[in-house]
Amino acid sequence: MFLGKAGLAGIMPRIVACGGRRNAYESFCLALSNGEVAFLLVDSEAPVRPEHQQGDPETGWQPWSHLLARDGDGCNG
Secondary structure (H helix, E strand, O other): HHHHHHHHHHOOOOOOOOHHHHHHHHHHHHHHHHHOOOOOOOOOOOOOOOEEEEOOOOOEOOOOHHHHHOOOOOOOO
């Protein structure tokens, strides 16, 4: 339902559960390094700071900044 509402009806991607946050991030990085189109979906675990979601969602939001600023994620966006 989420992906359909995101406009992906008819071209639904394959969803792969990768375990915890670290495993999901590592699988995402591996897919990108293999030239695959990949999306990383993780729970924000905390409210996204206002400075990371300013302006137009298409151009102004900064999801990597949110993950980098959150203790415990250790993502390198």
